């Protein structure tokens with residue numbers, strides 16, 4: 300079973316934005332990550348531009364050798380940017396200004412006409428649309444009806460589980476969601492909060508396609524170097540998926 304790694308470079312940009320310098324370069328990091336085994340590059344252009352900037356998106360769209368997975372809120376501003384930039388993939392995510400990081404999945408079921416319109420507009424621009432959702436059958440059904448060919452299951456509750464028992468419950472939810480998504484004909488990805496210590500059970504799930512991982516890789520890079528951090532995560536995933 301093939302498993303693909305999308306390396307999220309947001310927090311390379313977080314370090315740069317801390318002093319508004321030109322370094323570290325998310326562009327350099329993305330190209331090195333591709334050399335180290337990343338199958339795609341994920342970046343979240345947040346409305347508050349706390350890390351990734353519009354210029355990062357424009358440059359990376361020109362130079363990436365793999366593919367760009369542009370994460371964004373479902374807003375007119377972001378949809379217009381996506382249709383101008385035309386990344387290979389867009390992942391629509393919920394966004395709240397005050398959040399520290401993404402806190403959950405999109406409520407696709409509760410806003411189906413809006414999601415159907417966004418999916419159609421992005422597909423019309425030749426973009427492969429993914430919806431970032433919780434491990435929830437109703438949200439999977441809604442994503443399918445909305446016309447998204449791909450979903451990304453939010454693994455944050457699994458990653459942040461307060462106990463082994465709670466983590467097992469979250470893992471089983473994800474396992475069932477992956478299987479159900481596949482039964483609907485969806486491509487099923489996963490991401491958020493995955494680390495070197497919790498990634499392998501997710502990577503081993505039958506039917507999982509791609510894992511998007513960023514914060515843990517950037518953190519590990521401080522100790523082992525960026526390319527090794529990417530390569531090690533990919534090794535763990537491939538080993539688990541065998």
Ligand SMILES: CC(=O)[C@@H](O)[C@H](O)COP(=O)(O)O
Pocket residue numbers: 307309343345370392399400401431490491492513514
């Ligand atoms: C959607 C998701 O889970 C991640 O892409 C996360 O949004 C990374 O960006 P932040 O670390 O800024 O939340």
Ligand SMILES: NCC(=O)COP(=O)(O)O
Pocket residue numbers: 307341451489490491492493511512513514515
């Ligand atoms: N969609 C998840 C992602 O891109 C990376 O999330 P994280 O690994 O930074 O938590």
